[in-house]
Amino acid sequence: MVLNEKGNKVTNYVLGPYIEGDVISLTCIATGGLPIPKVTWWQENALLDDSSENLSNNTVRNILHMEKLQRKHFHTILTCQASNNDFVAPISTSMRLDLNYKTSSIVAVQGNVAKLPCDITPSFSADKIHIVIWFKEDNEGRLMKPIYTFDSRDNSVLEQGKHWSDELILGDRAYFRFYEDPAKLTINNVLLKDEGFYNCRVDFKQSPTRNSRLNLTVIVPPSSVMVLNEKGNKVTNYVLGPYIEGDVISLTCIATGGLPIPKVTWWQENALLDDSSENLSNNTVRNILHMEKLQRKHFHTILTCQASNNDFVAPISTSMRLDLNLPPLxxxxxxxxxxxxxxxxxxxxxxxxxxxxxxxxxxxxxxxxxxxxxxxxxxxxxxxxxxxxxxxxxxxxxxxxxxxxxxxxxxxxxxxxxxxxxxLHSPLLTLNLGKNLNNKIKEGSDIYFDCNIKANPWVYKISWKHNDKMLNSNTAKGVIINNQSLVLQNVRRDKTGSYLCVANNEEGEGESNSIHLEIEYSPTCRSKKPAIHEATLNETLEIKCELDASPKEFEFIWTFNNSAGFQQYLSLHRNASAVIYTIKSENDYGTLFCKGINPIGDQEEPCMINVLPRSKLDVLINCTISTESNQSLNVVCTHRLDPDRKHSFIAEVYEFGTDNLLRNLTSTKSSFIIYGLNPGLQIEIKIYIMTEAGSSKAIHLNAVIPRWENLAASPLNFSITPTLAITVSIVVVLVLLSIGLLAITRYRLCKRRKMETNYNEENSLKTKIDDNDVDGDTNTFTIKEEMNPDVVPLATNIKLPNSRSTFQQQPYKSYIHLKDVDDIQVERPLLHPQYINPHPKLVHYNANRMPPYIRAMHPRFAPAGTMPVVHEDQGYSMDAFRPLLTNRISRMPMVALPTQQLTATQL
Missing domain, CATH: 2.60.40.10 (Immunoglobulins)
Structure with missing residues (x-):
């Protein structure tokens, strides 16, 4: 027999109903039996309590205590057994524990996911789930037909269970998540119609069916919020204002929709300002915010109105920035x-x-x-x-x-x-002429200037300038300087020009404006010396009268006087500064006088111009051209000059046959170096002498700049070998021996020169080579007069026109001051005899004084029409050539002339 906690006998084999959390006490009493039986309590197949106690009257009892009944105890089977042997089955009584479990509340937000839990854990591990059925109650609390099932009766594992949902109620929005703990029926995109009571029924294979009940509440958030300003206008662009400091504002926030009714609040940043919302009709709620005396701290603060009716989703809100116009602080x-x-x-x-x-x-x-x-x-x-x-x-x-x-x-x-x-600035100066004065002053007047200065800091130095030259105080010369004043006494014409004052301070130097002073005076001759003009008979001269005066408004008076005492007044040229004068007879030579008159007065002393017969001096005699270097020429002229005159030599270089002036050179010497000419260019050179009496007759020269690209020697490429080294050693020994022999020979020659000196001095020869005297038929040339400088050609390979032979030449250099030809250092250019057509202007006349390797040999050693140039160390004797020369030219300087305008002749 089983008694409940109230001592009442349990009937109908049902305990309860109890509710979750209840504490129960059940007493099981067994009567009779020998030996005394043992009473035990069992839950399903699990022993719960075996602590039985013996009572009088041959009875035994066991009291079972169960605290805080849980949902898992729902419909569990409790059994009381009494047994005193192992031979027969114990006597027992079983009953079902009935449990009225609590309804769970589930809240979901419309549009989100609702999760409905259901306990599907079996009462013992060997049991398994057959089917889970979800029901939804109607408005009267009655269960409707199933809306979702999970059936695993035909499957050994839950993963193979079958899902089914009601298309009208849940569609494809629901899914039973049996693998979660606890298992849940999830409903996506929850709708308001999904709200209500749900029952979950779980049928096990062995355990009793388990039921659970849930209440799903669906919350509908508010649909919108709107803010109105104090004028009732809707706030747009999320900006309030602009306001100014001290303004009072009133803002109204209105929220629409929502179940349950939302609450509307005002926030400043994260601080709550106002939560006093009020419900209006048409499912709206509002909250009015008042802010008095806006301050600078409210500038750009963020005000937010929120509307919320749950804690599951963020409230809907609108934020705006409070804009203020603020003055500068x-x-x-x-x-x-x-x-x-x-x-x-x-x-x-x-x-x-x-x-x-x-x-x-x-x-x-x-x-x-x-x-x-x-x-x-x-x-x-x-x-x-x-x-x-x-x-x-x-x-x-x-x-x-x-x-x-x-x-x-x-x-x-x-x-x-x-x-x-x-x-701080450098001095600013303004120069003023004294009162009642202008810038045109007559000679002998007194003048004064004032220099006005503005400076910071003040000046430490004041100075004056005349024509950009420093002016110093000199009372004797009539120049008086007193700081900012300048006085000029009894001014003369040399005081004409620009005047300015200069001042200095720590910031720099400043100059005033310039005042040009014009000292007016009567005409005077520009040159203190009489002018000279030379002319031949019937020659016309333009004679100018050059005067200085201020102002320059002249009238001219011309007169003529010759050596015969004839004087003539040239009234025809009274107002002319120049006359055209023609020498028609000897009487026209004489002196011209010109005199000027301007508004200041007449010229005191007339200017003299002497007209003289043209001098026979100041002439060019001859000019020669030599090649100085690539793109340049050397021109040297001989001349006859009047020593009492100043002379200038002019060279004008033209492109041949044109008036294209390439160079215009002036020199005090009769030689020119013409640079920068292109190879192959044909030119014409005009050379004349310029004196104060005019220019001399010009000499015209023609020349072609040689091309040098084929004249450079090719480099030698060789390597030093033992054989070559031995050969070089032998050559060095031979050279040393040659030097000794050469010294002996030189000594003998010196003794011979002393014997010839007296005779040679009496018969010195002046030479001049005239192109017109060259006669190819007679194989001779004439030496007329020495007009050319002594030159020696340096070694350079040059090919003569119309010839296959070459000789060595470089631009000419003067050796007129050398005592002896042997002092000339000439590099040995040839390694074997070369035959050339002898050119009379390239011949070295003093053959005794020539270096051995360029001496001209006797014609018998050369083919017809040629002359060999032979090294003396090749066995040729100089005695073979001596008959051609005489002792009269033993001291004659060597002459080498350019070849541009000459033809070769035979010796």
Whole structure:
């Protein structure tokens, strides 16, 4: 027999019903039996309690205590057994524990996911789930037909169970997640119609069926919120205002929709400002926010209106920025005050703090607006720095430079910051002529100047200039300087020119304006010496009368006087500064006089121009051309000059056959080097002498610049071998022996020269080679007069025209001051005899004085029409050539003339 906690006998084999959390106490009593039986409590197949006790009257009892019944105890089977042997089955009684479990509340937000839990854990591990059925109650609490099932009766594992859902109620939005703990029926995109009570029934293979009940509540969030300003207008662009400091604002936030009814609140940043919402009709809620006396701290603050009716999803809200127009708080020039120098660039910075929106900044220098400024704003826009770049001038001294900061949206909000400029500058000077004076002064007058100075700091030096030259005080010469004043006494014409004053201070130097002073005087001759003009009979001269005067408004008087005492007044040329004068007879030679008259007066002494017969001196005799180097020529002329005159030599270089002037050279010597001419260019050179009496007759020369690209010697490539080294050693020994022999020979020659000296001095020869005397038929040439300088050709390979032979030549150099031809150092150019057509202007006449390897040999050693050039060390004797020469030319200088205009002849 089983008694419940109230002592009542349990009937119908049902315990309860109890509810979750209850504590129960069940007593099982067994009567009779020998020996005394043992009483035990079992839950399903599990032993719960075996602590039985013996009572009187041959009875035994066992009291079972179960605390805090749980959902898992629902419909569990409790059994009481009594047994005193192992031979027969114990007697027992079983009963079902009935449990009324609590209804679980589930909340889901419309549109989200609802998760309905269901305990599907079997009472013992050997059991398994057959089927899970979900029901939804109707409005009267009655179960409807199943809306979802999970059937695993035909499968050994749950993963193979079959899912089914009602298409009308759940469609494909639901799924039973049996693998979660606890298992859940998830409903996606929850709708308001999904709200209600749900039952989950779980049937096991062995355990009793288990039921659970859930209440699903679906929350519908508010649909929208809207903010109205104090004028009832909807706030757009999420910006409130702009307002100004001290304004009072009233903002209304209205929320629409939502189940349950939402609550509307106002927030500033993260701080709650107002939660006093009120419900209105048409399913709306509102909250009115009042803010009095807006302050600078409210600038750009974020105000948010929220509407919420649950804690599961974020509230819907709208935020806006509170915009304020604020005046600038401060405006300050940055940096210390300091003097500035004129003409240098400086920067002034003005810092403005606190203006919203951005401040308008203007710069002023005195009453003039300055625009050369740029601005930079801080990231938050609260600070603006304006930088003015300016170059002060002396006129800015003492001016007030300032920056003006103003918020154009707020009247009377301007702030000004500035400072007075101290400008250091170099002196500024203004030169003035004394009162009652102008810049045209007659000789003998007194003049004074005033120099006005503006400078900071003041000047430490004042000076005066006349025609850019420093002017010093000299009372004896009538120049008196007294600081800022200049006095010129009894001025003469040399005082004509520009005057200015100069002052210096620590900032630099300043110059005044220039005043040009014109000293007026009567005409005088420009040259103190009489002019000379030379002319031949019937030659026409243009004779100029060159005068100095101020003003230059002349009248001219011309007269003529010759050696015969004839004087003539040339009235025809009274107003002319030049006359055309023709020498028709000897009587026309004489002296011309010219005299000028201007408004100041007549010329005191006339100018003299002597007209003389043209001199037979100052002539060019001959000019020669030699090649100096690639692209240049050397021109040397002989001449006859008048030693009492100054001379200039002029060379004009033209492209041949044209008037194209290539060079115009002037020299005090009768030689020129003409540079920069292109190889192969044919030119014409005009050379003449220029004196004060005119120019001489010109000499014309023609030349062609040689091409040098084929004249360079080819480099030798060789390597040093033992055989070559031995050979070189032998050659060195032979050279040393030759030098000894050469010294002996030189000694003998010196003795012979002394014997010939007296005779040679009496018969010195003057030579001049005349092209017209060359006669190819007679194989002779004539030596007329020595007009050319002594030159020696340096070694360079040159090929003669119409010849296959070559000889060695380089540009000519003068050796006129050498004592002996043997002093000339000439590099040995040839390694074997070469035959050339002898050119009379390339022949060395003093063969005794020539280096051995360029001596001309006797014609018998050469083919007809040629002359061999043979090395003496090859066995040829100089005695073979001596009959051709005489002792009369033993001291004659060597002559080598260019070949440009000459033809070769036989010796």
């Amino acid at each position: 401060t405006a300050n020039l940055v940096g210390e005050e300091f003097p500035v120098s004129a003409g240098k660039l400086y920067q002034l910075q003005c810092e403005i703090v606190g203006s919203q929106p951005l401040v308008k900044i203007t710069w002023w220098k005195g009453h003039v607006n300055v625009v050369d400024a740029h601005e930079k704003n801080s990231d938050d826009g609260n600070v603006t720095i304006s930088t003015l770049t300016f170059m002060p001038t002396a006129e800015d001294e003492g001016k007030y430079v300032s920056c003006n900061a103003e918020n154009p949206t707020i009247p009377n909000s301007a702030l000004v910051s500035g400072r007075k400029l101290t400008v």
